[in-house]
Amino acid sequence: EAQVTQNPRYLITVTGKKLTVTCSQNMNHEYMSWYRQDPGLGLRQIYYSMNVEVTDKGDVPEGYKVSRKEKRNFPLILESPSPNQTSLYFCASRRRQEYTDTQYFGPGTRLTVL
Amino acid sequence: AQSVTQLDSQVPVFEEAPVELRCNYSSSVSVYLFWYVQYPNQGLQLLLKYLSGSTLVKGINGFEAEFNKSQTSFHLRKPSVHISDTAEYFCAVSWDGATNKLIFGTGTLLAVQP
Numbered sequence: 001e002a003q004v005t006q007n008p009r010y011l012i013t014v015t016g017k018k019l020t021v022t023c024s025q026n027m028n029h030e031y032m033s034w035y036r037q038d039p040g041l042g043l044r045q046i047y048y049s050m051n052v053e054v055t056d057k058g059d060v061p062e063g064y065k066v067s068r069k070e071k072r073n074f075p076l077i078l079e080s081p082s083p084n085q086t087s088l089y090f091c092a093s094r095r096r097q098e099y100t101d102t103q104y105f106g107p108g109t110r111l112t113v114l
Numbered sequence: 115a116q117s118v119t120q121l122d123s124q125v126p127v128f129e130e131a132p133v134e135l136r137c138n139y140s141s142s143v144s145v146y147l148f149w150y151v152q153y154p155n156q157g158l159q160l161l162l163k164y165l166s167g168s169t170l171v172k173g174i175n176g177f178e179a180e181f182n183k184s185q186t187s188f189h190l191r192k193p194s195v196h197i198s199d200t201a202e203y204f205c206a207v208s209w210d211g212a213t214n215k216l217i218f219g220t221g222t223l224l225a226v227q228p
Contacts, residue, residue, distance in 0.1 A: 004157070035218075040123070042204060042218040043158075090157055100146045100165050100208060103216065105157035 002027045004106035006091050012112045013081055021076045021109045023091030030095065032074040033058070033103070034066065037088040046089075049074055081113040116141040118207050120219035128227050129197055135190040135222045137179075137205030147188040148206040148216070149179055158204065164188060175199070200226045 004025045013019055025032065033048040035058075045058030049068040063085055065077040074093075078085060091106040117140045127133045139145060146165050150158040162173025169181040179190045188205060205219040 040220055042118075042120075042220040044218075045215070092158075100163070102160045102163070103158075105150075105159065107155075107157045 002104065004091055004093055004104050006089075006106035006109050008109060009107060010110050012114065014114050015082055016080050018077070018079050019081060019111075020078075021089060021091075021111070023074045023076065023106060024072050025074075025091075025093040025104070026072065027093060027104065028071065029093035029104075030071070032068070032091065032093045034064070034074070034076050035090045035092065036060065037090060037108075043090065046076070078111075081111075083113045085111065086113045087111060116143075116145065116207055116209060116215075116217050118205050118217055118219035120205055120222050122222050123220065124223045124225060126225045126227060127195055130194050132193050133191065133195050133199075133224065135203050135205075135224065137188045137190065137219060139186050139188065139205075139207050141186075141207065141209060143209050146208045147179075147181060148208070149173065149177070149188075149190050150204045150206060150218075151175075152202045152204065152221075154201070161190070161203070195224070195226050197226050197228060199224060 007022045030051045034046040035043040037043045044060045046064050047066040049055045055066050089109045092103040094101045094103045119138045148163045149161040151161050152158045162171045164171045164181045172178045177192050202221045202223050204221045207217050
């Protein structure tokens with residue numbers, strides 16, 4: 001089954017404690033992206049990756065890092081989380097060449113930073 | 115710059131009634147338009163998209179949308195809703211040269227009541 005998986009689905013942590021949210025897709029997609037969803041703001045892009053070892057900032061990259069060492073994985077790293085990073089996070093993927101193509105989304109990770 | 119506006123944050127409707135969810139966009143270039151649906155505790159999935167051609171687009175689950183260039187709108191409609199349609203609906207826009215950008219609206223919660 002074609003899918004994007006994220007782990008963990010729920011996470012409660014404290015300010016300053018480094019964390020990583022994993023994202024993996026099994027569709028051999030070149031393009032992957034991270035979004036955060038906040039009430040009244042919709043989804044905003046954090047980072048994206050066009051292929052292995054190629055990443056770039058989205059609209060709200062501050063406080064986040066990513067890496068793309070393998071095609072299937074695109075982890076999101078919060079090195080020093082703060083309460084304003086409490087949000088619902090989604091990973092997505094699609095074929096790189098088809099930017100009008102459907103993006104496939106993971107189930108989301110709800111993060112609470114105390 | 116491109117933007118998407120969903121003026122209705124919540125639309126209550128009775129089961130079997132028709133519904134229209136409004137989406138307006140702003141852009142100085144030709145755009146591609148999408149509607150995504152997010153069921154409770156799930157990721158987003160594509161309902162339908164307009165790339166070119168016929169301005170009336172049919173999607174999954176009986177939804178359709180009409181692209182209106184003069185009014186810069188892409189409203190989503192369903193003639194008869196079910197309880198299972200209760201979800202949050204996001205309008206999104208992309209464009210040539212955007213490569214990785216998909217701009218989302220703030221979402222509309224469709225609340226179907228028995």
